[in-house]
Amino acid sequence: MDFIIEAVVKAVKDLYQTDIAAKDVNLQETRKEFEGQVTLVTFPYTKVSRKGPEQTGAEIGEYLQNTLPQIAAFNVVKGFLNIVIADSYWLNALHTDILTDSFATAKPNGKKVMVEYSSPNTNKPLHLGHIRNNLLGFSLSEILSAAGYEVIKANLVNDRGIHICKSMVAWREFGQGETPQSSGLKGDHLAGKYYVWFDKAYKQQIQELVEEGQTEDEAKKNAPLIKEAQQMLQQWEAGDEAVINLWNTMNGWVYEGFDVTYKNLGVSFDKYYYESDTYLLGKDIVEEGLAKGVFFKKEDGSVWIDLTEDGLDQKLVLRGDGTSVYITQDLGTAQLKYDDFKMDESIYVVGNEQDYHFKVLFLILQKLGKSWAQGLYHLSYGMVDLPSGKMKSREGTVVDADDLMADMFGTAKETTEAMGKVADFSEADKNKLYRTIGMGALKYFLLKVDPKKRLLFDPKESIDFQGHTGPFIQYTHARIKSVLSRAGYVAESSTHDVTGLDSVERDLIVTLTKFPQTIQEAAANHSPALVANYVYELAKNYNKFYHEKPIMQAENENLKQFRLQVSAASAKVINKAMSLLGIDVPERM
Known part of the structure; x- marks a missing residue:
């Protein structure tokens, strides 16, 4: 949100004749109970505005809304300015950034690191x-x-x-x-x-x-x-x-x-x-x-x-x-x-x-x-x-890695067959799926926890298609791929002119835009757990979108194509995020 930071710097300069540095502008994610996507803490600016935090927030909010077309509205709660970003901004991000091949691919920063x-x-x-x-x-x-x-x-x-x-x-x-x-x-x-x-x-x-x-x-x-x-x-x-x-x-x-x-x-x-x-x-x-x-x-x-x-x-x-x-x-x-x-x-x-x-x-x-x-x-x-x-x-009581991986394969096979969804799979495809699910469960369970924390690994808990698990995320990816396949979706030919977003659609696109920053934060903190928990939130948001917004039965073709695009973007980001964890995602389950 660099454009908001730049605008805040200019607002403080124009409103209060004070220069501030961009690095000192504190933007946060808006709390879920309030309207908006970005929140500015206004307390630091009361010294130069010589007004209370709420009045200061209102003045800065009005300045931002009048000067930035990307800002649709704002509200002030005590010392917090909550900024509502226009739907046009999120739709533009979907088309010009998220759906492109280069999304979440950072340019070389010139630094070399060895990981032993x-x-x-x-x-x-x-x-x-x-x-x-x-x-x-x-x-x-x-x-x-x-x-x-x-x-x-x-x-x-x-x-x-x-x-x-x-x-x-x-x-x-x-x-x-x-x-x-x-x-x-x-x-x-x-x-x-x-x-x-x-x-x-x-x-x-x-x-x-x-x-x-x-x-x-x-x-x-x-x-x-x-x-x-x-x-x-x-x-x-x-x-x-x-x-x-x-x-x-x-x-x-x-x-x-x-x-x-x-x-x-x-x-x-x-x-x-x-x-x-x-x-x-x-x-x-x-x-x-x-x-x-x-x-x-x-x-x-x-x-x-x-x-x-x-x-x-x-x-x-x-x-x-x-x-x-x-x-x-x-x-x-x-x-x-x-x-x-x-x-x-x-x-x-x-x-x-x-x-x-x-x-x-x-x-x-x-x-x-x-x-x-x-x-x-x-x-x-x-x-x-x-x-x-x-x-x-x-x-001699070591939990052997080879034995554990074999056990995960067996547990994945047992759990998946109990769901009765692999009847039309060949034996080779079944075995590949069981290995993908078993290893995905093991890897995700161990990586979703902050590295510094000791953890208790429960193999059965790790293979749960409804919990905070790798298989839940893998199943979400397979669900999206199934939708896209049934719709005959082709990215290059899909177009729409949707201009407004429902809250569940907006929340999903907002989550997608956070992926590049999540990668940078995970790198800076040496913590794959940040990526693991991000992709779980993304999968949850997609499933909410899927259940609340009809895709194949959308009200018109325009809306259907838009929702297919959002689905395709979600599948792409889930795939890439899971690959950063070393986890494969199946095309079907």
Whole structure:
């Protein structure tokens, strides 16, 4: 509404001989109980008008109505000037903006951003928490791209470290040469199986040592399996050929498994980074920090940074035996990513249990004098629970991503068939529809909630064709497509000369015009939830329009074509909004 802002600036100048900046004009959406679409808060102008807020609002409103043909009327409620925008403005927006191919497609803004998400460990398959991570990262990338950014979608694979060695040790000890082919398991599931085995066997060894008289802390350090894993990590970093070969073999199994999961989840990446390639760069940065006096070395040879003056604590950045810790490789990876792409912003999509880690990481990079450290951002998201409780991967009770997606397919099939609307679908079309609905339900449920909030995912609740769900929005799209198909609607040949709007028609068009701004706000706030909730409101508004305003039985052909145009615009925006969430919408349901 830039034209209103410009007119308000001019009104204050002409009425009260005072210059104000456009950025200081506060426009809000009019509350539903009042007439109008845009509201100006008038209190800031009473100082220059030297009148009460209501009289000031009336004077500005009258000025705007007299000078702007787009304004049909106004009303003042206390200190709020509610502006009624003319129907001609909304009809013009429908034809010259919303229905065009370029609607909600921002021009390049010249800024480059990297979104790092997924970041799996190669010792286990992806689980429900990873699903939220992947969906947030992919959707945010799509939203940023639509908002005009150049986006690089990155995946940092945690392919080294003590946790990886645990799976390797367990396979070497208990595997008897088992492979994905011989077991019938996906490679990531096979690696995860041995990670769980390690933990069970390790706990048994701890218990035995405690029974022999050691304290629990002593037993945790002295258990043969953990010593073997630590030795394997040292051998890996020393380049031991047998260890490296086993590492390559098992990681290869895992990557094949991940690829299947990513494809089914509908996410992709432009760039992969591997911690096995970056941890040495981190060691170089540790040496740089020692030389600059940012880090210090303890008697055992370990390297630390003291962040107590910054309200944090001392942080280990390199072990005494020379092996790296997580922050070592994260320092190296951050530098490598910037060297590769010189991006303006680097977003890390990581759960909120790592909030402290990223505070430390970003602060260290700032203390090292990295100019680009100011552009680092942690998209901290809450954990996902099921009604049964929190997941614990080491105990083998993880809610596996592949299993969950399969369950969503089954639930979508059961729910859709119960409605009895797929009798004329082929088996292939049915299966495609079930997958579309199941994945749409899962994705929408996880994305409609603000990323920072923890959420409880209920698979059955997510597949509800009448609720605040993905299937409700998908069904709305299919309904519109059915109407357009039955009408034989062709966009290029549809014309009308409607000049006035009913309130439900106006509300729908107003909602459609908000889509570009919603994309910008979602990008600025790193929140796909803003797009998710917008498209739900749009679907609700369309369904109200559909039920209150006959389309095929409209009073005349002119009105029918107009309502078909509004329907086509709604379907287009629903499709694009859902695509920004990584969700497909069916043509029929």
